Amino acid sequence: GQQLNQSPQSMFIQEGEDVSMNCTSSSIFNTWLWYKQDPGEGPVLLIALYKAGELTSNGRLTAQFGTTRKDSFLNISASIPSDVGIYFCAGPLWNKLVFGAGTILRVKS
Amino acid sequence: EAGVTQFPSHSVIEKGQTVTLRCDPISGHDNLYWYRRVMGKEIKFLLHFVKESKQDESGMPNNRFLAERTGGTYSTLKVQPAELEDSGVYFCASSPRGQTYNEQFFGPGTRLTVL
Numbered sequence: 001g002q003q004l005n006q007s008p009q010s011m012f013i014q015e016g017e018d019v020s021m022n023c024t025s026s027s028i029f030n031t032w033l034w035y036k037q038d039p040g041e042g043p044v045l046l047i048a049l050y051k052a053g054e055l056t057s058n059g060r061l062t063a064q065f066g067t068t069r070k071d072s073f074l075n076i077s078a079s080i081p082s083d084v085g086i087y088f089c090a091g092p093l094w095n096k097l098v099f100g101a102g103t104i105l106r107v108k109s
Numbered sequence: 110e111a112g113v114t115q116f117p118s119h120s121v122i123e124k125g126q127t128v129t130l131r132c133d134p135i136s137g138h139d140n141l142y143w144y145r146r147v148m149g150k151e152i153k154f155l156l157h158f159v160k161e162s163k164q165d166e167s168g169m170p171n172n173r174f175l176a177e178r179t180g181g182t183y184s185t186l187k188v189q190p191a192e193l194e195d196s197g198v199y200f201c202a203s204s205p206r207g208q209t210y211n212e213q214f215f216g217p218g219t220r221l222t223v224l
Contacts, residue, residue, distance in 0.1 A: 004151070035215075042113070042200055042215030043152070088152065095165055096142065097213065099152040 004089055006100035014108050019076040021103040023089030032065050032072035033090040033097070043088055047074070081109050111135070113216035115201050121222045127189040130219045134183070134203030141184050142204075142213060143176060147197040155199075158184060170195075191223045 006023045013019060023032070031050050035043035047058050049065035049072060056063055060077045076083055086102040114133045122128050134141045143155040155174070156166040160181035169176070173192070178184040188195050198220050202213040 040118075040217060042202075042217045044215070045213075090152075095140075095157050096154040096168070097144075097152075098154070099144075101149065101151045 004091060004098060004100035006089055006103055008103060009101070010104035010106070012106045012108065013079055015079060015081060017079055019079055019083070019105060020073065021075075021087060022071060022073045023100050024071045025091065026070070028069040029091035030069065031092050032063070033092075034061075034063050034072070034074050035088040035090060035099075037086040037088065037102070039085065046087075076105075079105075079107050081107050083107055113201055113203050113214055115199075115216040115219050117219060118217065119220045119222075121224065122191055123224050124193055125190045127187065128191055128221060130186045130188075130199050130221070132184045132186070132201030132203075132216060134201070135214055137205065138203035138214075139181070139206040140204040140213075141178060142202040143184070143186055144200040144202065144215075145197050146200065146218075147194075152200065155186075188221075191221075193223050196221055196223045 004023050004025050033048050034046045036046050037043045047056050047063040052065055052069050053067050054065040062075045064073045084107050086104050088102045089100045090097045116131045120128050139160050141158040144152050145155055146152045154168040156169055156176055157164045158178045161178050175187045198218040200218045201216045204212040
């Protein structure tokens, strides 16, 4: 089946640093979604991308839909302690979502 | 408005026992999904209900898993008998009628540990 490869698997950064993570697929997706899971909670949608090349921001978060439609990037600027969590990329496959394995983000203050 | 709720939040059982997980979707949401995340891996789709009907159960691992949504409201996911590899976090999500992937709201999950 379709698989999304996320990297890095985990990051441990200093508060204030910028963060970049990405997601690649062997297949084309027409939509890319980025979710964040806080400890003890379910995934929450951060950003949705619908068009190749699209760049969308949500506060300190910026995500891009790759021009090949096989990848997407998420950047977090000036990280803060509450950015801690697991970030998942996802793409729709008919009625369901296909997820990556997640990037664990830890922030050192 | 209340979000998606799941019960229990944690369950620890022994191999061979039965466990039933419950999901209450957002009121009025016709679509209900079950997903599972085994530790360190991706979140994987299990099945999709539209109201009380199973729309897609292609992700169900085997016949030890049984999902129901009687009356089209809450849903249960029963694992019988549980095996070690069933351990993981089971997420439920719901979305309104006509909306699918980008309008799925997730519950907090049930962490299942099979010993």
